[in-house]
Amino acid sequence: MKTLRDFRACAPAFCPDQAVYAAYAAHVSGLDFQDLDGGTSLLFTVGIGGQRAAFGAGRCSFFPQNNATAATLANDKYFAGVLMARSGIATLGGDYFFLHDRHRAHRPPGHERGDAIAHCQALGGAAFVKPLNGSRGDFAQAVSSETALRGYLDEVARYHDAIIMQRIYVGQEYRIFVLDDEILYSARKAPPVVIGDGEHSFGALLQAAADQRGAHGVSLAASPDSGPHDVVLAQGERRAIPGRMNRSAGGTMDFATPDNDVAAFAIARQAVKALGLRVGAVDMFTDAGSDPAAMRVIEVNANPSIRFLEDSGRDDLILRIWQSTFQTVGLRDV
Numbered sequence: 316m317k318t319l320r321d322f323r324a325c326a327p328a329f330c331p332d333q334a335v336y337a338a339y340a341a342h343v344s345g346l347d348f349q350d351l352d353g354g355t356s357l358l359f360t361v362g363i364g365g366q367r368a369a370f371g372a373g374r375c376s377f378f379p380q381n382n383a384t385a386a387t388l389a390n391d392k393y394f395a396g397v398l399m400a401r402s403g404i405a406t407l408g409g410d411y412f413f414l415h416d417r418h419r420a421h422r423p424p425g426h427e428r429g430d431a432i433a434h435c436q437a438l439g440g441a442a443f444v445k446p447l448n449g450s451r452g453d454f455a456q457a458v459s460s461e462t463a464l465r466g467y468l469d470e471v472a473r474y475h476d477a478i479i480m481q482r483i484y485v486g487q488e489y490r491i492f493v494l495d496d497e498i499l500y501s502a503r504k505a506p507p508v509v510i511g512d513g514e515h516s517f518g519a520l521l522q523a524a525a526d527q528r529g530a531h532g533v534s535l536a537a538s539p540d541s542g543p544h545d546v547v548l549a550q551g552e553r554r555a556i557p558g559r560m561n562r563s564a565g566g567t568m569d570f571a572t573p574d575n576d577v578a579a580f581a582i583a584r585q586a587v588k589a590l591g592l593r594v595g596a597v598d599m600f601t602d603a604g605s606d607p608a609a610m611r612v613i614e615v616n617a618n619p620s621i622r623f624l625e626d627s628g629r630d631d632l633i634l635r636i637w638q639s640t641f642q643t644v645g646l647r648d649v
Contacts, residue, residue, distance in 0.1 A: 317342055319630045330356045331372040332622045337361055339630070340637030346646055361646065368644035376618045378594045380495070380643045385591035389617035390448055392479045395590055396614075402589035404582060405611045409481035410434055411447050414472035428468055434480055435464050443483050446475040450616070452566070457483055484611060486600030489573055491583040492619065493595050494639060498580050499632060502623065503571035504598075506555045511548025518544030521556070568623050573601045579610060586612050594636075595619070 322339045334356035341348040341361045349367075351358040360367040370377055376386050388394050393411040400406055412431035413422065435442045435458070444467060445455035454471045458464045471478060488504040509520040521544065548554055573579040583597040596619035599612045624632045 319625065319633065323625070326356070327354065332620065332625070333370070333377045334359055334372070336621070336625070336633045336637055337370060337377075337640075340634050340641070343634060344638060344641060344646075346641065361641065363646055366646060368641075368646060377640070378618060379640060380593035381595075381617050382591070386617040389590045389592060389595065389615050390450075392445070392447055392449075392614055396479075399586050399589045399612055399615075402585060404586055404589060405609070407443075407481045407484055407611055407613055409479045411477055411479050413477045414468060415476060417476075431468065431478070431480060432461060432464060435461065438480075438482055441483055443481045444471075444478050446471060447477040447479050449475060450618075451620075454478075484600055486602045486609075486611070487573070488613070489571070489579065489599055489601060490568060491580065491597045491599065492621075493583050493587045493592075493597060494636065495593050496584055496587075498583065499635065500570060500624070500629070501572045501576070501580070502568040505567045505569075507566050508553045508555050509548070511550060511552035511554070513548070513550040515548075516544060517546050517548055517554055520548065520554075570627065573610075575601070575610075582610055582612065586615050590615055590617070592617055594639075 317339070319336070319339045322335050322342070326335045326338075334350075337359065338348040338356070340346075346361050346363050349360045349362075350356045351360060351369075357372040358369070359371075360369045362368060368379070378386075381389075388398065393409065396406045396409060400408070410426070412426050412428065412434070413419070414428065419427075440461070441457065441459040442464070443455070443457050444464070446453065449455065454467075454475065456467070458467050468478070489501060490504060491501045492499045509517065511517075511520065579599065579601060582599065586597050587593075587595040592615070594617070596616040597612060598614050598616070599610055601610050621633060621636060624630075
């Protein structure tokens with residue numbers, strides 16, 4: 316029987332990870348995988364006999380366990396935060412602001428660019444900002460001055476329509492993956508790093524990393540506490556880029572559970588239920604605000620990447636997820 320590694324070896328570089336996992340899980344489960352896009356697997360079906368289910372890359376969800384309303388609400392960081400707070404879950408809060416005048420007649424006052432500047436000032440002149448419907452950590456970063464915020468708004472407006480602005484919190488970040496009320500795994504996140512070569516400055520290395528991420532559609536920005544950009548890093552010296560932990564932005568994850576795992580797992584389950592999801596990756600801070608007992612949900616991803624599982628050799632968990640998906644769409648019990 317073919318392994319996941321066999322399917323990965325045969326897949327083109329641009330093939331979506333989830334398509335590779337679906338093909339592998341279909342093979343193990345005795346189902347048929349069919350590519351519908353000339354070998355790219357950007358659109359594919361899985362089925363048996365005359366019964367098939369379709370999946371697509373891009374903005375398409377790979378988790379039919381989540382209905383469209385729940386997934387859409389989770390994707391809006393402001394709406395998701397309101398729903399979780401209403402259920403008694405501590406979040407990062409925040410308010411939303413639009414970047415264009417389009418559709419201005421359809422929204423209430425208080426959410427325009429000028430309001431974003433005023434809100435940042437009310438937060439003490441520093442805030443964490445990210446696209447309202449963004450993903451993969453794209454344009455998620457701290458700003459510490461009005462000038463930095465204005466530059467950020469100009470840049471992000473090229474790609475997104477709105478942002479959410481939040482108070483800056485610090486803490487250890489975890490991702491907790493919930494599948495039908497089961498904690499499938501928990502992982503601790505670490506920020507991306509650049510590694511010195513004894514020749515190039517931190518700024519040059521940072522720019523090289525940004526260029527690499529940009530090819531994947533993900534911005535990369537150093538926070539103010541990253542250190543001076545003109546310093547040449549010694550050979551092998553590692554310099555973290557604080558502010559973002561997403562793997563797509565260069566961050567890393569390792570299997571780990573929070574110190575107070577019972578409370579953290581309960582919050583993760585509650586957050587997923589508050590949004591009406593069956594599947595969700597809950598990102599949260601523990602010891603938020605230097606309080607060891609404090610936990611705050613950062614966001615809930617209703618269409619999370621699971622490449623971390625492949626990189627960690629946990630093919631069994633990938634199979635669990637996709638077999639649950641096959642059962643959801645009625646492709647028999649597997």
